[in-house]
Amino acid sequence: MTLLAHDRYCDEIAHQVDQLRALVTSGTDLSATVPTCPDWSLEKLVRHMGGALRWSAALVRTRAQENIPWDEVPLGRGPEERGDAAALDAWLAECGELVVGALREAGPDAKVWSWTGPATSGFWARRMTCEITVHRADATLTARAPYDVAPEVAADALDEWLELAVWLQRYRGHEDAFRLDGPARSIHLHATDADSSLNAEWLLEYGPDGVQWRRGHEKATVALRGPLTSVLLAFYRRLPLDAPGLEVVGERAALEFWLSRATFG
Numbered sequence: 001m002t003l004l005a006h007d008r009y010c011d012e013i014a015h016q017v018d019q020l021r022a023l024v025t026s027g028t029d030l031s032a033t034v035p036t037c038p039d040w041s042l043e044k045l046v047r048h049m050g051g052a053l054r055w056s057a058a059l060v061r062t063r064a065q066e067n068i069p070w071d072e073v074p075l076g077r078g079p080e081e082r083g084d085a086a087a088l089d090a091w092l093a094e095c096g097e098l099v100v101g102a103l104r105e106a107g108p109d110a111k112v113w114s115w116t117g118p119a120t121s122g123f124w125a126r127r128m129t130c131e132i133t134v135h136r137a138d139a140t141l142t143a144r145a146p147y148d149v150a151p152e153v154a155a156d157a158l159d160e161w162l163e164l165a166v167w168l169q170r171y172r173g174h175e176d177a178f179r180l181d182g183p184a185r186s187i188h189l190h191a192t193d194a195d196s197s198l199n200a201e202w203l204l205e206y207g208p209d210g211v212q213w214r215r216g217h218e219k220a221t222v223a224l225r226g227p228l229t230s231v232l233l234a235f236y237r238r239l240p241l242d243a244p245g246l247e248v249v250g251e252r253a254a255l256e257f258w259l260s261r262a263t264f265g
Contacts (some may be wrong), residue, residue: 004156006108009125010100012153016132016252017053020046021138024089028143031083035141036238042142046088047078049135050095056124057099060106064113099128116167130157137238147229151191153234155200158189159235162204162213167261169211179263180206185254188220189235191228200228204256222250235259 004012006188023042024030026095030043037045051070058064058073059168070076075094083088106112108122133149140147149157169180184207194200203220204213224231226246233239234246237259248255 003122004124004129004152005127006103006125008152009122010103011084011127012126012129012150013103013132014100015097016136017092017100018223020049020132020136021089021092022145023136023139023145024092025085026143027146028145030085030088033143034138035217035239040138042139043083043088044139046092046140049132049208050078050092051076052131053095053099053128056128057102060099060102060110060112060121060124063106063110063152065111066113067115089166099124099151102162104146107257109155116164116171126156126160129153130160133157134137134233134238137233137236143191147233149229149232150229151198151200154192154228155194155198157230158202158235159215166211166213169206175255180211180258181208182257183207184209185222185251185257186218186220187255187258189231190217190223190225192225194226204258220250221246221254222252224248230234 024046028042030041032041032042034042034045042046047211051073054076055068055070055073058068075091079087079091103125106121108125110119110121111119112121112124113119114123133153139145184205187204189202193198199215201217202213202215203218204211222245224234224241230239230243230245234241234243239246241255
């Protein structure tokens with residue numbers, strides 16, 4: 001596993017913000033329900049994503065050594081106008097400028113509070129890249145628009161989710177939402193369309209003793225195969241396992257059990 005360069009994360013955040021803004025101004029109903037986050041409208045999704053960008057920008061800009069409450073972030077909840085695509089677009093553009101500017105100025109190694117992983121600005125560059133990569137997929141599914149993402153970003157987003165899964169199981173394993181009772185099982189993720197240099201295959205092993213993962217081609221209890229973007233979205237529960245191009249081989253219940261318990265993002 002190799003992290004992307006800090007500037008690459010910054011570039012990707014800016015790119016993803018531009019694409020999300022295009023959806024906001026596309027004429028899609030802002031009150032439409034997000035099918036993958038049914039408690040949210042499209043506007044609420046965009047406000048959440050922009051707020052996350054502003055929050056992380058505040059953390060990085062101030063070199064915060066403890067959490068900053070979201071309500072203390074100026075305009076962290078979005079513009080006062082509701083249902084106004086132009087206002088939401090302008091606010092989102094500013095969110096992107098704030099976080100990318102803060103991250104570029106800080107570089108990857110500035111000490112900044114984080115809730116897990118390295119307490120650096122680099123953590124937030126990666127976290128926000130992965131966050132907006134997945135939430136833009138939510139927005140495109142709402143708008144019934146096409147979705148694509150650079151292969152190296154999709155692969156890194158899968159790496160990051162697996163890293164978070166280890167952390168979540170360690171610190172939330174006592175909660176029903178992340179209990180992994182039963183026999184040890186394994187999941188093989190295989191991106192069938194990725195260049196071999198990307199090594200876009202993963203083995204996840206989980207059970208009562210914990211969670212571990214690694215890149216590579218290995219036999220598993222169940223395999224999820226398909227295009228890299230589809231594998232990413234299915235593993236984040238943004239696509240059904242029966243979506244076109246996806247194939248489940250082996251004990252499907254082992255994959256479904258994981259997806260039902262490993263909730264994040």
